[in-house]
Amino acid sequence: MSDSNLLVAKDVSVSFKIRGEFVTAIKDVSLSVKSGEVLALVGESGSGKSTFATSVIGLHDPSQSKVTGNIHMGERDLLALTPDEWPTIRGADIGMIFQDPLAALNPLAKVGDQIREALSVHKVYQESEYDGRVIELLNQVGIPHPERVAKEFPHQLSGGMRQRVVIALAIANKPRLIIADEPTTALDATIQAQILDLLKDIQDENGAGIILITHDLSVVAEVADRVAVMYAGQIVEDAEVAELFANPLHPYTRSLLRSNPTIDADTDELYVIQGTVPGLKHIDFHKDMFLQRTPWLPEDVRNEVDPQLEKVGPEHWVRGNSWRVFRFDDEV
Amino acid sequence: MAELLRVENLKVHYPIRSGFFNRVTDYVYAADGVSLSIEEGKTYGLIGESGSGKSTIGKAIVGLEDITAGKIFFQGVDVTDAKSRARINYNKDVQMIFQDSMSSLNPRKTIFDIIAEPLRNFSGYKEEALKSEVRHLLEIVGLPEETMYQFPFQFSGGQRQRIGIARAVATKPKLIVADEPVSALDLSVQAQVLNYMKAIQQEFGIAFLFISHDLGVVRHMTENLAIMNNGRLVEVGTRDDIFDHAQHLYTKRLLAAIPEIDVPNRAENRAHRKAIEVEFQEHKAAYYDKDGRAFPLISVSETHAVALPENYLEAEDL
Numbered sequence A: 001m002s003d004s005n006l007l008v009a010k011d012v013s014v015s016f017k018i019r020g021e022f023v024t025a026i027k028d029v030s031l032s033v034k035s036g037e038v039l040a041l042v043g044e045s046g047s048g049k050s051t052f053a054t055s056v057i058g059l060h061d062p063s064q065s066k067v068t069g070n071i072h073m074g075e076r077d078l079l080a081l082t083p084d085e086w087p088t089i090r091g092a093d094i095g096m097i098f099q100d101p102l103a104a105l106n107p108l109a110k111v112g113d114q115i116r117e118a119l120s121v122h123k124v125y126q127e128s129e130y131d132g133r134v135i136e137l138l139n140q141v142g143i144p145h146p147e148r149v150a151k152e153f154p155h156q157l158s159g160g161m162r163q164r165v166v167i168a169l170a171i172a173n174k175p176r177l178i179i180a181d182e183p184t185t186a187l188d189a190t191i192q193a194q195i196l197d198l199l200k201d202i203q204d205e206n207g208a209g210i211i212l213i214t215h216d217l218s219v220v221a222e223v224a225d226r227v228a229v230m231y232a233g234q235i236v237e238d239a240e241v242a243e244l245f246a247n248p249l250h251p252y253t254r255s256l257l258r259s260n261p262t263i264d265a266d267t268d269e270l271y272v273i274q275g276t277v278p279g280l281k282h283i284d285f286h287k288d289m290f291l292q293r294t295p296w297l298p299e300d301v302r303n304e305v306d307p308q309l310e311k312v313g314p315e316h317w318v319r320g321n322s323w324r325v326f327r328f329d330d331e332v
Numbered sequence B: 001m002a003e004l005l006r007v008e009n010l011k012v013h014y015p016i017r018s019g020f021f022n023r024v025t026d027y028v029y030a031a032d033g034v035s036l037s038i039e040e041g042k043t044y045g046l047i048g049e050s051g052s053g054k055s056t057i058g059k060a061i062v063g064l065e066d067i068t069a070g071k072i073f074f075q076g077v078d079v080t081d082a083k084s085r086a087r088i089n090y091n092k093d094v095q096m097i098f099q100d101s102m103s104s105l106n107p108r109k110t111i112f113d114i115i116a117e118p119l120r121n122f123s124g125y126k127e128e129a130l131k132s133e134v135r136h137l138l139e140i141v142g143l144p145e146e147t148m149y150q151f152p153f154q155f156s157g158g159q160r161q162r163i164g165i166a167r168a169v170a171t172k173p174k175l176i177v178a179d180e181p182v183s184a185l186d187l188s189v190q191a192q193v194l195n196y197m198k199a200i201q202q203e204f205g206i207a208f209l210f211i212s213h214d215l216g217v218v219r220h221m222t223e224n225l226a227i228m229n230n231g232r233l234v235e236v237g238t239r240d241d242i243f244d245h246a247q248h249l250y251t252k253r254l255l256a257a258i259p260e261i262d263v264p265n266r267a268e269n270r271a272h273r274k275a276i277e278v279e280f281q282e283h284k285a286a287y288y289d290k291d292g293r294a295f296p297l298i299s300v301s302e303t304h305a306v307a308l309p310e311n312y313l314e315a316e317d318l
Helices: A049-056 A111-122 A127-140 A159-171 A189-206 A217-223 A241-246 A251-258 A289-293 B054-062 B082-087 B111-122 B127-140 B145-149 B157-169 B187-204 B215-221 B239-245 B249-256 B263-287 B312-317
Strands: A005-018 A021-034 A038-042 A065-073 A094-097 A177-181 A209-214 A226-231 A234-240 A309-313 A316-319 B003-018 B023-039 B043-048 B069-074 B094-097 B175-179 B207-212 B224-229 B232-238
Touching: A005 A049, A005 A209, A021 A038, A021 A049, A021 A065, A021 A209, A021 A226, A021 A234, A038 A049, A038 A189, A038 A217, A049 A065, A049 A177, A049 A209, A094 A159, A111 A127, A111 A159, A127 A159, A159 A177, A159 A189, A177 A189, A189 A209, A189 A217, A189 B249, A189 B263, A209 A217, A217 A241, A217 B263, A226 A241, A226 A251, A234 A241, A234 A251, A234 A309, A241 B263, A251 A289, A251 B187, B003 B054, B003 B207, B023 B043, B023 B054, B023 B207, B023 B224, B023 B232, B043 B054, B043 B215, B054 B094, B054 B175, B054 B207, B094 B157, B111 B127, B111 B145, B111 B157, B127 B145, B127 B157, B127 B187, B157 B187, B187 B207, B187 B215, B207 B215, B224 B239, B224 B249, B232 B239, B232 B249, B239 B249, B249 B263
Parallel strands: A038 A209, A038 A226, A094 A177, A177 A209, B043 B207, B043 B224, B094 B175, B175 B207
Antiparallel strands: A005 A021, A005 A065, A226 A234, A234 A316, A309 A316, B003 B023, B003 B069, B224 B232
């Protein structure tokens, strides 16, 4: 790992207490984000991508969950922080953008006052600078008439404008790392494009690192620099973005790409991945769980014990050996 | 191919009440003069952003929305009012699939009762016949027989959407209005639901009105489509007309906004998208009338019509 890494997560595992028992949701996830890099975390619902993100910003309730491993931001070990220390990190060093902007904003406070509050908590800026900074932020996220919008309430804004306000809040104190959890999933196509372009611009200007969580591969192809594909709580492939799309290797990545209707518009039938994502209690972390959904592969390939992420190219890691022999069911 | 459903100059206006005595002070023009025609056994795509009025059109067609003006014809019969719909059994022939599968399935009913309900309403089947029919419908959407006695919460989103499809197909309808049927689903599940929709279309010859904001999905599903903006259609045509020869600025902007899996060219795509956005902001006034609504459609070819101002073609030559 080089020194330019902004965030280094090593062997992060998270388990949740369900009916008195701890059940593991993600296991030994190792990732790193550099400054000025967009790392996309991709997978279906239930693959553990948001669970990882919430552990980076310490939002797991310690009485209901167990987080182990290391998450280092510079010299600081985030997992060793006490509840009192967290508020100094969240919103200052790490900004967060959520999927539903209406739920992320206070419905009773004006937009400008909410941004002002975020500024006053962290003291990165002087109080005399707040007014200017509020307008500057609203300008930066492309909101027209920022002076007027600052005096409005969230319900007076459209969905796209609200998401811009959430982004303004996330970048208010110039965080070094931004976590964006499905930031455009609830938005229309044209607004989605604008928000993605905006994230890219902010990253160019501020040099922040971004962890982008999404299930949409075309969004990944538009903005990501690196991609980590997750399945059933583990990373199955991790590669530089152009490399991943030019040369996808893991069976899961290849299946996901093939089921995307935007890629191959002319085929009559879309490729369907058999079966479903396993429930938490049914995950065996010593196996590659995706291979349960490829029953046509030979028994010994599917039952490989403890498959590891292995480096297969300069910027490319794949889990296990199944990719060496993988064929789609209609190619067998 | 025979025409199944024709919508003529459909208007749905919601009154806005305010002030003293709660008088009607203005209207929301949710649908404002929309005409379209759906052929038997074909899929027609209706695309628009949120608030464009596309769901209003769908609801008006199935009779869930009061129509302000305009006409709807089903196989040549005027079905604009409820009485005439009842006379020709229209409600059996036209069914709907909703976006949110959780809220469109009654949580206290078993899957059997949910799928059997339209059959009880329209077919007069006895219990035994109902069972075998429901079993057959579940088989079509790839769900095992045991699911009959389970409840909606026991299923995943994709499975619930397939139950919604089975219910819609139960009465052997001629048209299904599908309002954003896959936008709440994961990619792999979405593929499955879309395939089932295509399969039942082939098996039963059902026509779909496919309402969506996702141009990628629509490109996969439909031959003919209409782009809607602010209650009016801005462009109508075949898949080829719209995706390769779009003429309205709004359509071009919508197309440019589709994220593409094309990493080597993404910088150019992004520049193109931004250029179109600038063009849209600068020139949009020319594409809309003084009330900000699209102009009437003008045919530019046999299949392709665009909402351009009357003097547009001459202006282009300048």
